[in-house]
Amino acid sequence: MATIDTYADSGHVSVSDWDHRYYHVDQVLDRPGPRTDPDFIPGDAVKSFLRDQCKILVIGAGGLGCEILADLALSGFKDIHVIDMDTIDISNLNRQFLFRPKDVGKPKATVAAEYITRRVPGVTVTPFYGKIQDKDDDFYMQFNLVICGLDSVEARRWMNATLVNLVDPERPESLKPLIDGGTEGFKGQARVILPTITSCYECSLDMLNKQTAFPICTIANTPRLPEHCIEWASVLEWPRVHGDKKMDTDDPDHISWLYEVALKRAKEFSIEGVTWSLTQGVVKNIIPAIASTNAIIAASCCNEAFKIATSSAAYLNNYFMLIGTEGVYSYTFEHERRPNCPVCGGESVDIQVPKDWSVERLIEMLVEKQDIQIKKPSLSTPTTNIYFQAPPQLEEATRPNLERLVSDLVPEGGEVTVTATTLPFSLSLRITYV
Amino acid sequence: MAPGESQSIESATATIRPDNKTRRYDRQLRLWAATGQAALESCRILALSASATSTSILKNLVLPGIGHFTILDPTVTSGADAGNNFFLDGPNSIGKLRASEAVPLLCELNDGVEGRADTRSVQEVLEQDPSFFLSFTVIIAHNLASPVLNKLSALLWSNESAPALIVVRSSGFLSEFFIQFHEHDIIESHSESAPSLRIDSPFQSLLDDALAVDLANMDITDHGHVPFVLILVRAMHDWKKEHGGNPPKTYEEKQDFKDTLGLMKRKPDEENFDEALAQAYRAWTPTAVPSDLIKLFAALPDPLSSSAPPFSHLLLALKKFTEQHDGHLPVAGKVPDMKADTKQYVALQRLYRAQAAADAVAYRALLDPAACVPDDVVDLFLKNAHAVRRLQGAQWGTLDRDPTKLAESLDMFPKETATHLALAALAAWQTMHPQPPEPGVNEVRPSAEELSGLAARLLPADVELPEKEAGDAIGEIARAPSADLPNVAAFLGGLVAQEAIKMITKQYVPVNGYCVADLVETWTSTLAP
Numbered sequence: 001m002a003t004i005d006t007y008a009d010s011g012h013v014s015v016s017d018w019d020h021r022y023y024h025v026d027q028v029l030d031r032p033g034p035r036t037d038p039d040f041i042p043g044d045a046v047k048s049f050l051r052d053q054c055k056i057l058v059i060g061a062g063g064l065g066c067e068i069l070a071d072l073a074l075s076g077f078k079d080i081h082v083i084d085m086d087t088i089d090i091s092n093l094n095r096q097f098l099f100r101p102k103d104v105g106k107p108k109a110t111v112a113a114e115y116i117t118r119r120v121p122g123v124t125v126t127p128f129y130g131k132i133q134d135k136d137d138d139f140y141m142q143f144n145l146v147i148c149g150l151d152s153v154e155a156r157r158w159m160n161a162t163l164v165n166l167v168d169p170e171r172p173e174s175l176k177p178l179i180d181g182g183t184e185g186f187k188g189q190a191r192v193i194l195p196t197i198t199s200c201y202e203c204s205l206d207m208l209n210k211q212t213a214f215p216i217c218t219i220a221n222t223p224r225l226p227e228h229c230i231e232w233a234s235v236l237e238w239p240r241v242h243g244d245k246k247m248d249t250d251d252p253d254h255i256s257w258l259y260e261v262a263l264k265r266a267k268e269f270s271i272e273g274v275t276w277s278l279t280q281g282v283v284k285n286i287i288p289a290i291a292s293t294n295a296i297i298a299a300s301c302c303n304e305a306f307k308i309a310t311s312s313a314a315y316l317n318n319y320f321m322l323i324g325t326e327g328v329y330s331y332t333f334e335h336e337r338r339p340n341c342p343v344c345g346g347e348s349v350d351i352q353v354p355k356d357w358s359v360e361r362l363i364e365m366l367v368e369k370q371d372i373q374i375k376k377p378s379l380s381t382p383t384t385n386i387y388f389q390a391p392p393q394l395e396e397a398t399r400p401n402l403e404r405l406v407s408d409l410v411p412e413g414g415e416v417t418v419t420a421t422t423l424p425f426s427l428s429l430r431i432t433y434v
Numbered sequence: 435m436a437p438g439e440s441q442s443i444e445s446a447t448a449t450i451r452p453d454n455k456t457r458r459y460d461r462q463l464r465l466w467a468a469t470g471q472a473a474l475e476s477c478r479i480l481a482l483s484a485s486a487t488s489t490s491i492l493k494n495l496v497l498p499g500i501g502h503f504t505i506l507d508p509t510v511t512s513g514a515d516a517g518n519n520f521f522l523d524g525p526n527s528i529g530k531l532r533a534s535e536a537v538p539l540l541c542e543l544n545d546g547v548e549g550r551a552d553t554r555s556v557q558e559v560l561e562q563d564p565s566f567f568l569s570f571t572v573i574i575a576h577n578l579a580s581p582v583l584n585k586l587s588a589l590l591w592s593n594e595s596a597p598a599l600i601v602v603r604s605s606g607f608l609s610e611f612f613i614q615f616h617e618h619d620i621i622e623s624h625s626e627s628a629p630s631l632r633i634d635s636p637f638q639s640l641l642d643d644a645l646a647v648d649l650a651n652m653d654i655t656d657h658g659h660v661p662f663v664l665i666l667v668r669a670m671h672d673w674k675k676e677h678g679g680n681p682p683k684t685y686e687e688k689q690d691f692k693d694t695l696g697l698m699k700r701k702p703d704e705e706n707f708d709e710a711l712a713q714a715y716r717a718w719t720p721t722a723v724p725s726d727l728i729k730l731f732a733a734l735p736d737p738l739s740s741s742a743p744p745f746s747h748l749l750l751a752l753k754k755f756t757e758q759h760d761g762h763l764p765v766a767g768k769v770p771d772m773k774a775d776t777k778q779y780v781a782l783q784r785l786y787r788a789q790a791a792a793d794a795v796a797y798r799a800l801l802d803p804a805a806c807v808p809d810d811v812v813d814l815f816l817k818n819a820h821a822v823r824r825l826q827g828a829q830w831g832t833l834d835r836d837p838t839k840l841a842e843s844l845d846m847f848p849k850e851t852a853t854h855l856a857l858a859a860l861a862a863w864q865t866m867h868p869q870p871p872e873p874g875v876n877e878v879r880p881s882a883e884e885l886s887g888l889a890a891r892l893l894p895a896d897v898e899l900p901e902k903e904a905g906d907a908i909g910e911i912a913r914a915p916s917a918d919l920p921n922v923a924a925f926l927g928g929l930v931a932q933e934a935i936k937m938i939t940k941q942y943v944p945v946n947g948y949c950v951a952d953l954v955e956t957w958t959s960t961l962a963p
Contacts, residue, residue, distance in 0.1 A: 023514030027914035034909030074920035295928030
């Protein structure tokens with residue numbers, strides 16, 4: 001397990017600050033710029049806050065995380081914590097620059113933290129190799145700022161909702177600015193979220209690209225694309241042939257098996273284009289990733305963290321989007337709050353349901369709808385448990401309701417509460433029938 | 435090469451499990467493929483300093499696997515350098531040569547990359563060994579003093595085959611970069627626009643197949659799986675027959691056409707007909723040569739010498755092809771996914787591929803054999819013909835030598851141009867104060883007034899700097915003139931490396947002009963060269 005370097009807790013300017021160490025950064029901390037908030041007081045106090053008091057949490061030590069840790073350390077943040085549940089894979093090495101081939105298999109958080117602590121004297125990076133869900137509110141309460149560099153929508157939603165829930169209007173320090181970065185190939189975005197004040201991650205859920213889902217009947221009966229053949233191999237053939245044995249998408253033997261099966265099916269249907277690499281890409285849902293885009297987005301995130309921590313310049317309000325495929329195109333704008341956001345809005349979502357819809361059909365809609373996207377939702381009204389995914393006894397007891405009509409269980413204008421174990425919030429639906 | 439042949443080679447190599455190198459580069463190979471990777475691996479990069487910004491750029495080139503980099507930098511690491519540069523070893527590097535300290539720490543990122551430290555100055559090499567610069571693919575100059583930069587830029591501009599020069603300037607939260615190149619040709623632009631499916635003007639076999647579909651009598655399941663392309667071609671053929679050979683033109687006619695599509699449905703839930711409705715505009719929008727291509731055709735020299743770049747020959751043959759084929763590009767042979775069953779979809783794919791193969795034969799006959807364009811390049815060109823690009827570049831500083839154009843730019847893009855002018859003014863001030871700033875020794879900074887005066891000199895006498903925009907940019911530079919902020923360095927590190935990768939791989943479209951970035955307000959923008 002990681003040990004915490006005690007000297008960061010001493011609260012003094014450390015001996016490792018050699019002459020002119022912060023020559024570059026201090027130029028913007030010793031003087032205001034024309035657009036700096038008049039309340040900014042340049043000089044020692046702001047430097048001391050940044051270097052001796054500010055505690056920052058980084059979620060993710062991958063493509064964005066490695067960059068974020070280095071940028072924060074050079075900017076003068078000295079008490080940095082990082083959480084990541086992953087271990088290092090060889091395919092990370094083209095961009096996750098704190099890792100070397102000898103590190104493959106080790107926890108990302110630990111290796112990244114050691115590297116930064118070694119390279120940037122006086123900076124302490126405290127790693128946690130595990131899930132964000134393993135930590136409680138008290139843990140998150142200790143930080144001044146949180147930066148997310150994640151590739152998972154679920155983890156972002158959890159972190160976002162947790163920080164929104166943490167806000168106590170009586171205690172201003174309970175409001176933790178959340179800076180979120182994301183990349184995909186040459187594209188990316190950075191945004192600043194002030195929980196309960198600005199638009200939150202959940203508010204913008206409908207901006208995500210829709211995941212391509214292939215209808216099962218296409219996969220089973222009328223494949224057209226190499227992807228359809230690969231899905232056939234992984235979704236239908238794997239369980240048929242291997243029974244309960246779990247498919248491991250990191251196991252090259254499993255990928256090879258899927259590839260052979262998909263290729264055979266493709267030949268049968270005269271479909272071209274099944275390759276090993278495509279097979280791996282489809283079953284692992286691989287998103288292209290490069291060092292340069294991560295560097296740009298991580299730098300924007302850390303620049304915002306620096307501006308928030310020092311007030312040396314106004315922070316981003318609130319969304320920066322970058323597209324680098326044709327020249328450098330970017331768009332900076334204010335994303336608006338969603339009044340019926342289930343996390344920060346408080347209002348219930350109005351939903352129109354056809355009278356002949358079953359509960360099962362409603363659940364299908366909740367999974368697919370762009371601004372809801374709740375996997376495995378459980379449904380209840382103030383008086384009835386409509387359907388619960390867990391525990392097993394409750395699931396079994398409520399399962400017969402799946403086939404019942406929603407209109408038999410919920411009155412016109414009635415409220416349905418939707419929960420899911422993966423999300424720390426509940427969504428309130430107001431049902432009207434059409 | 436027949437399409438079947440290339441496929442078998444592809445699938446033969448694909449059965450082999452990826453080796454360690456392919457696994458390492460997997461996430462980027464999905465963007466620029468083996469061809470892009472090979473181009474990266476054979477390129478040579480020169481960085482003209484080991485500043486924080488320069489090493490950040492190099493980091494993002496070493497990681498994806500360039501062949502070689504050299505850092506040309508005679509300076510000794512200062513305490514300030516050790517504080518803002520991740521590729522120096524903190525206080526251990528102080529007092530040692532900056533280039534020699536940075537190279538091993540960058541090489542550590544990827545043992546497939548060769549790195550070299552050269553501790554001569556740019557000035558010295560320009561005077562004694564100018565051909566040195568010509569051995570590189572891309573040269574990166576961060577905050578290089580104007581007199582030396584101008585000499586280097588002129589040297590490289592005088593030679594058409596000289597490396598691209600990326601000029602990067604940064605000061606505090608503000609920055610810009612510019613790529614100097616003569617001409618840059620891109621076959622694989624990875625454009626999001628798809629080639630025409632020729633629904634409005636079907637080639638013969640497409641029309642024949644569409645007319646052969648017996649919509650009225652076919653099996654009801656098959657009816658729900660006829661590809662929308664065939665439905666539209668058929669519907670448009672019938673429409674034209676009844677409308678004197680004309681497609682629908684007015685809004686009402688277009689609605690009528692859509693109504694006939696709706697009436698063709700035999701069951702309400704036939705999704706292929708829904709697709710046809712959604713794509714109906716393709717049936718009446720005439721397929722034309724994209725306007726960018728028409729401009730490129732017009733700019734081709736006539737006649738074209740055999741020694742002209744292969745890309746020019748490819749364009750000329752394309753121009754001749756469109757002239758002989760009623761304004762149509764060769765069919766690309768790629769069919770997007772659509773509602774259809776396997777049989778009908780595969781048949782449609784074969785139809786387009788066969789036409790693409792026939793068009794390719796006709797196209798090759800128009801290509802000057804003396805130009806000796808390799809077959810695989812011709813194939814690639816034909817697949818991407820609708821979106822190929824040729825960028826006309828400019829020499830560094832052209833804009834600053836044209837007060838009228840600067841004034842126009844200032845009028846249209848005030849804050850972006852003001853930021854560019856502020857950075858240019860700082861460079862001019864530094865030329866007048868050539869002693870580099872040294873903490874605790876020489877900390878003379880330009881005043882906002884001095885910078886405003888220098889910026890104004892670049893503009894016509896009757897044009898004034900916009901108070902707000904120029905004040906914001908100049909004030910920010912006067913605040914932190916020599917600050918190479920870690921986050922700005924990292925930001926530029928990503929942007930500039932990305933553009934260098936596009937130049938080297940000749941894939942995707944690089945910036946042509948000044949890319950200006952303001953990290954106070956977090957925006958970027960591009961000014962024309």
